[in-house]
Amino acid sequence: MSATGWFRDLLAGPTRGPATVRTSGTWPRTALALPFIGMALVVGLDYLSTLEVTLEPALTAVPALAAIVSRRVWYPILIGVLSEVAAFAMAAYNHVLGESVHSATVFAIALVTAISWVSATLRLRQDQALADAQLVAEIARRVLLRAVPDRVGSVRAAVHYAAAAAHARIGGDLYEVVNTRHGVRAVVGDVRGKGLGAVETAAAVLGAFREAAHQEPVLEKVAGWLAVSLDRSLREHDHPGLEEEFVTLVLIGVGPDGTAEIVNCGHPAPLLLTGDGAVRPLELAETVPPLGVLDPEDVAPPVLKVPFAAGDRVLLFTDGVIEARDRAGRFYPLAERFPGCARGGPVEVLELLHADVVRHVGRPLGDDAAMLLLQYEPAAQPGQQLPHQNGRLAHQ
DSSP: OOHHHHHHHHHHOOOOSOTTOOOTTOOOGGGGGHHHHHHHHHHHHHHHOOSSSOOGGGGGHHHHHHHHHOOOTTHHHHHHHHHHHHHHHHHHHHTOTTSHHHHHHHHHHHHHHHHHHHHHHHHHHHHHHHHHHHHHHHHHHHHHSOOOOSEETTEEEEEEEEOSSTTTOOOSEEEEEEEETTEEEEEEEEESSOSHHHHHHHHHHHHHHHHHHHHOSSHHHHHHHHHHHHHHHHHHTTOTTGGGOOEEEEEEEEOTTSEEEEEEESSOOOEEEOTTSOEEEOOOSSOOOOBTTSOGGGOOOOOEEEEOOTTOEEEEEOHHHHTOBOTTOOBOOHHHHHHHHOOSSHHHHHHHHHHHHHHHHSSOOSSOEEEEEEEEOOOOOTTOEEEEETTEEEEO
């Protein structure tokens, strides 16, 4: 590293905490020159001015500016000392060393420097607390919402999750994909509310799904298992407003033969994108309320069966995606934009979709947004023919 680079890093200071943390409001390193520019501007204007009024009191703003642009606690002190030197130089040049305006300026610079130092110290502590909270939230997210492998059984999979609380990186949305003896099974859901209560509820639902998906051969009974687990979790944790707690979710199972089963409990319908570019929502004729509305023994949702062809993609998502509004109040048209973003593998498709949502909104999302994409790609044995794709047999 060059000497100038070292000095620049010394002034800006490294970000404490994990390397992935990005604290909002951080100024670029070029902003460190602003206090020096301000100081030089005041001194230059005073030197060039033909008025009898000195501009020395304007130097009191320089230490305050230093506290804004730098995260080093000693930087405002350095700028304050230089401001005092500039103040004495200006007073000597203007012959006002013994006047009250100079004494008041020196005192004001010292006071503002002290306040700026305190402000920088408190901000540094807040940044460290935020970094620690982000680290804990990231660990909790990785435990609760596990990474989805690129291939799970007969499908390729990818997930994209963006929490509304950007500093926490975890909210009430949930997802999971598992490979069972009954085929690939996945869930995407949305817990009412946010905060720790929503995280506890999501953890209970996901824990139940990871067990029930392997044990229950019938998909609708998996939903019943989740309803029982949710009811027990809410009562054990003594959640306030128990009667108002609920979880919307959609379950999907993809069998080895490419037949998909879908169970929907009050959640937005998944979107199926076929090989010819057609998009259709996988809606059931009968609507079922979210889990937590009915008694667990009354949860018996219908099952929708859909045959998949090789290359078909199904997108599961939460309402944070389709309810994202632009500045004119228009919702994001996911069904219209999905085909245009379906380029590359599942990971690339979700990245394109998320970027398109952010462009549509024009600002950070106001709600948790999760998307799970499953692409049916069965692995055929040598000489075996894969299911039809676009009206033809696909060979491997």
